[in-house]
Amino acid sequence: MQTSLGIAIKKANNALARDSDHFAKQLGLTGTQISTINFIADHEATQDIFQRDLEHEFNIRKATASSLVTTMVAKDLLLRVPATNDARYKRLLLTPHARQLAQTIEAFFANSERRMRQLLGPDFDTIHTQLTQISQTFTAENTSAPQKKA
Secondary structure, eight states: OOOOHHHHHHHHHHHHHHHHHHHHHHTTOOHHHHHHHHHHHHHTTTSOOOHHHHHHHHTOOHHHHHHHHHHHHHTTSEEEEEOSSOTTSEEEEEOHHHHHHHHHHHHHHHHHHHHHHHHHGGGHHHHHHHHHHHHHHHHHHHHSOOOOOO
């Protein structure tokens, strides 16, 4: 039987997503919502966060990010605030409610990261680099402009 790296990566991704969803459910949230809270909490002190940053970070389409943000605003997790230099752009800020959850969420992700490091051992950095390279290569190939036929 031939082994498939793609299937192994997919299974690992599914297991991580299920673990994240299971934890998030205890907070009344989804895995994507806790990832978003964690991302904004990690970066908001050093940069303004916009919807396009979520699109890039999570490799999701504009419509998906828009739906995510709209839902999180409705659940009192995010605020949309006009950017200081251009009011057409809306910065994303955590609400006090989301800020309260942020430390618990950060601890969950830190523990998940520790578990993966422990499982992968000394090869962790190499594997991380290679998985990042796979992701970037396939993303670039699938998002490049279509070639015109001669």
